[in-house]
Amino acid sequence: MxxxxxxxxxxxxxxxxxxxxxxxxxxxxxxxxxxxxxxxxxxxxxxxxxxxEGGHFTSGTSIELGGQWVGPTQDEVLALAERLGLETFTVRDKGRSLLFAEGGRQESDDDTFGLPGESARAFQELVETIDGTAATIDRQAPGNSPGAAGLDRMTAAQWLDDTCQDRAARRFADTLLASIFAAESDEYSALHMLYYLSSGGGLHRMMITIGGAQDSRVRGGTxxxxxxxxxxxxxxxxxxxxxxxxxxxxxxxxxxxxxxxxxxxxxxxxxxxxxxxxxxxxxxxxxxxxxxxxPANRDIAQSHMNAGNVIKFQIEYDTPFWHAEGLSGTVLSLDHHVSLVYDNGVPDSQRGILVAFVEGRHARAFNDLSEEQRAQLVVDDLECFFGETASRPTEVLQRNWSEEPFTRGCYGGRFGTGLWTTVGEHLAKPxxxxxxxxxxxxxxxxxxxxxxxxxxxxxxxxxxxxxxxx
Amino acid sequence: MxxxxxxxxxxxxxxxxxxxxxxxxxxxxxxxxxxxxxxxxxxxxxxxxxxxEGGHFTSGTSIELGGQWVGPTQDEVLALAERLGLETFTVRDKGRSLLFAEGGRQESDDDTFGLPGESARAFQELVETIDGTAATIDRQAPGNSPGAAGLDRMTAAQWLDDTCQDRAARRFADTLLASIFAAESDEYSALHMLYYLSSGGGLHRMMITIGGAQDSRVRGGTxxxxxxxxxxxxxxxxxxxxxxxxxxxxxxxxxxxxxxxxxxxxxxxxxxxxxxxxxxxxxxxxxxxxxxxxPANRDIAQSHMNAGNVIKFQIEYDTPFWHAEGLSGTVLSLDHHVSLVYDNGVPDSQRGILVAFVEGRHARAFNDLSEEQRAQLVVDDLECFFGETASRPTEVLQRNWSEEPFTRGCYGGRFGTGLWTTVGEHLAKPxxxxxxxxxxxxxxxxxxxxxxxxxxxxxxxxxxxxxxxx
Incomplete structure (x- = not known):
């Protein structure tokens, strides 16, 4: 001034x-x-x-340090890629995925991640309830949705507690949601959760790879x-x-x-x-x-829409050794720093690449460590997931989006309780x-x-x- | 850069x-x-x-547009006033206070504000439970308090719902807390509520006038x-x-x-x-x-500690006409824009002065109005509280602290869920x-x-x- x-x-x-x-x-x-x-x-x-943001392994392979996936119904980004002459390729999702929870390890080849039968059903029901409720949200004005006042006063965690009584399914949902919001489910309102999921066609579409939000990538890097x-x-x-x-x-x-x-x-x-x-x-x-x-409410809307916390790791190996063991590379863990891993190989390299995410409260714990310490903890987790071979990557790249002064967090912003119904309309209004x-x-x-x-x-x-x- | x-x-x-x-x-x-x-x-x-911040009525009377009260156990501010040669005076709290709730009006002359018997007891118990729990909080490191993990994952509203089943007492508590936090009880964590109240010696001390946080003022303005x-x-x-x-x-x-x-x-x-x-x-x-x-966690700590929303109104009348009716001037309303009013007379003026607060979600609703509209709505509320005479103030001063670019909200900052236990320690650490x-x-x-x-x-x-x- x-x-x-x-x-x-x-x-x-x-x-x-x-x-x-x-x-x-x-x-x-x-x-x-x-x-x-x-x-x-x-x-x-x-x-x-x-x-x-693009990065490179020393091997020469181009890889994404930021957003990387595109998928069906994301018509605008798919059209843009085509118009710009960029090729997309479907991610590799062959083999069994791993779930680590309560100290145990499960292998499976479906969306249940090997949750025990009853919990798998409870989780399926939860996804259906979430997506059914999300479908009622007014995407142009979330604060005007049916039941918005109540949904805006409770955290997503509270809503999930009320909706799902199965403890394993509930914990699984929290970790899965953390991979979407990069924040714990008590850090955004139930209304925000439902609105956000609704905007992408529901939790089911957002959580899956093939046919979902993690379906494809751009050759050479998004x-x-x-x-x-x-x-x-x-x-x-x-x-x-x-x-x-x-x-x-x-x-x-x-x-x-x-x-x-x-x-x-x-x-x-x-x-x-x-x-x-x-x-x-x-x-x-x-x-x-x-x-x-x-105006105060515009200032409140933008300054209170906190970003998530996520550190993205790209880990390169000589070979995708997990393929030979029948593993897809996909891991969801409720027990480790790393909560999510995918096979992240690219068509232009024969090497093995895994992408690993440290999100939400885990990312905040990592924030106080050096990059070397963070990489070591991630590789330790990968060894726990895939065995001793995983302890010898050729290279680990990392990007902590909370340390970027011109971004200050990823993936996106979230509203805590009480914001969508009071100041939310100011977020996009000219x-x-x-x-x-x-x-x-x-x-x-x-x-x-x-x-x-x-x-x-x-x-x-x-x-x-x-x-x-x- | x-x-x-x-x-x-x-x-x-x-x-x-x-x-x-x-x-x-x-x-x-x-x-x-x-x-x-x-x-x-x-x-x-x-x-x-x-x-x-000081302001003046046209009549010449100096009045505070910002913080104004001091009280017992606030030893440092009391010592400072004395050292600077500033006189303090005890606020006037004689007569009956008013409570507006569920469309009704109650008069009373004690801390229960005329809550019906059972609800008064439930509220008393709630205050005791809050203050008992607040006493267990580690004020140097709230994130290390007993039960901190659980208290940090729930909103204060959730904790209050679990603690108090009486609906009238619960609603009363929400309005009272809004007058302390200038935010709704779902917008800060239970841990933050308990820590904050604990820092001032408990809710009881913070909510009362005589002997509490609203005991005294500085002559000429704080x-x-x-x-x-x-x-x-x-x-x-x-x-x-x-x-x-x-x-x-x-x-x-x-x-x-x-x-x-x-x-x-x-x-x-x-x-x-x-x-x-x-x-x-x-x-x-x-x-x-x-x-x-x-470091990211310091940035998160300071950028996520949202300030409250409050608009402070100072309303001057020819005389403190409410005294003659046996009213103290104190009003708590669960039904109006204005949630809290006090007699705010000063020793150097014979005029009547009321201070009225519009807080939390009410302040956000006011943010979208002009100053003239805000003043009119406040005066309308005062007329509803004190009768027709209240509709004719000599002057209305107001300060919306959410519109001050160098403050961006009042009274203080609050942590939502998940912050005290992950980044809270960075708030005051050199x-x-x-x-x-x-x-x-x-x-x-x-x-x-x-x-x-x-x-x-x-x-x-x-x-x-x-x-x-x-």
Missing amino acids: NDAKRNDVPERTTDVVVVGAGIAGLTAAELLVEHGQDVIVLEARERVGGRL HQLAERLAESLGDRVVLDHEVLEISEWDTEQRLKAPNNQAMVRTTSTRYRCDHVIVALPPVMAARIDYAPPL LGRISWAGAETASVWNGYIDGAIRSGQRAAEEVLSTIGKR | NDAKRNDVPERTTDVVVVGAGIAGLTAAELLVEHGQDVIVLEARERVGGRL HQLAERLAESLGDRVVLDHEVLEISEWDTEQRLKAPNNQAMVRTTSTRYRCDHVIVALPPVMAARIDYAPPL LGRISWAGAETASVWNGYIDGAIRSGQRAAEEVLSTIGKR
Whole structure:
């Protein structure tokens, strides 16, 4: 507010400034350019992609440190991949999966993960109840759903306790949900759980690999979606430009002075523009200064939508040795730091690759350790899952999304109790010259790449419809 | 991080930089100066005091827009007032109080607020159970308290549901707690509730006026505590200097280069210093950029400690007309926007003054209204409480603390489920060259003026003890 320096930086003019070169912002920018708009995309990092990030094993294999899967009904991301000339491939899910729980180890080849009969049935019933209830949620306005007031006052854990009495099924559900929310089930409201699951077509679709949210990947890495979009936008995408302030965004000012414009300020440049699309995770949108200040409920909505905590590990081996043992590589554990493992091999390498996730409270425990300690604990868990051979990876890559100052948590944001029904409507609602994009603002596949794309499309359409009215 | 301008501002050197001229920061600064330290206090606002703020009725009467009460066992704030030559006075609590619930109106002259007999007993038992359990909490490390794991997984609302079966008593407790937390009981964990209440000596002490947390006020306004402290610090307190970044704060760097210093950057100046005391509410500490980034769990602790939502109204009348009717002015309502009212008269004015609070979900509903609409709804409620005379105030002052960009909510911060046991220890623990102060870091009277003072003392002692070791 008191920035003596703010007027010392050069000022440029454009039609629309997009804040954030994640897939949401890049999608919005592409659409606006197609409609003849002058667009600048400001990205704080020295790379595009946001929560899509590529990495490489020393062996040369490209692998994702961020989001990696796509699947059926994610029509927008599948269409984008095709349009950009990117090939997708179905993940390998052959062989038996492993479940570790209560100190025991189960092998199985179906969705029950080897839960004992009664618990398997209880879990099946729970999934059906969740998905039946999720189907009643108003995805455009979760706070207006039937029973929203009650669902918003209880945590998901409370709702699950009321819904499922089988202890093993209940514990299994918690671990499975942690792999979707990267948070414990007591850290978000029942309404949030049902809304989020509903946006992706239900828990069943979200939890399975083949035919579900973990069905396919992009050859060479899913992060190429963002990279190729950015390429086509050329020098409209400006890296290393953190947005510090958005001013004169308010509608009243616009009405008073129709030729007035908003101002977006980075450390080194100011952009005057007619529209701003903030395509950031809500917690990052909350870190920008707004002048005038945002309405309190918008500020509460974005600053209270906490992100999950997850550390993603990519572990490479000389060979996928688990195949010979008839194992798929899939592991769910209620007893270890690592709660979820998948075979993560790629068509361009014969090596074995596992992806392992440390999520929720486990991730917070890992946060206080060094990267070396974390890698060792993960490899120890993998040895416990797959035997001694697993203790000798060729390489371990890791990304702790809670340590990324320009993301501050993954996968997506969640609302605790009392938020969807009081401030939730402000999360995606345009405000003066600002539209809000990002996976958290999507009503279809919220929190996923597909949802991010849809949010970018919606934000671009909001801007274009305003231009139409001018 | 990419601030091309960061080296263009003048650089100064001092021993300690205190961030925030609230009562915590000012207390720390005063202690450090007494011990011969060179200190600079950087304050973003154009006034000192933080959540202590003075206002004036047009009649000339000084009144508090922020924190206003002090009481027994708040020894540090009482001592400070005395030392600064400020008089305290006991609030007026004579006459019958009013309770509005389930559409009804009750008058009473005891702590039961006229709850029906059985519910009054149930409420009394609930308070005893709360205070008995609160007494078992480890105030230095709430996450290590007996039963902490379970208490941290449930909301306070869940714990209260389990503890109290009487519906009227339960609803009464929710409204009473909202007046302490400015948040609904499902928005913080049971562990947080018990810890917070324990820090002030229990719910009974916190809820009562005479002999409790609302016992006394400072003649001329409680905000004078901050103003007089600041006066004595003179030009060490620098207003209108928002801190944007704290760099080179980390211990490792200090160990490697013992003469190296931390850097605190505002928009117009940089300060090199040996120590930084961040004396801000956690959500404001979270908005500063840190280089290197803070450890993830520290970032989570401060960014997830959401502040309450409260709008404070001071309503002045020609006379305290309710006295003649035998009413104290105290109202608790479960049925209105306004949930709590007190007589707020001051010794220097014969006029009648009421203070009214709109809290929690009611405050969020008010956030979307204009100040005029809010004032009208409050006056309408007061008319409902006290009759037609209440509809004609001479003036209504209001402060919505959720709309203050340098506070972002009041009274204090709260932890939802799953935080005290995973990241809570990071809230007050010194980190490299940084100590953390502010009412949220106090283990005695957490969230109160007294706690803020104690936190400033602790932070100053942390710095002094490090100096002793150098």
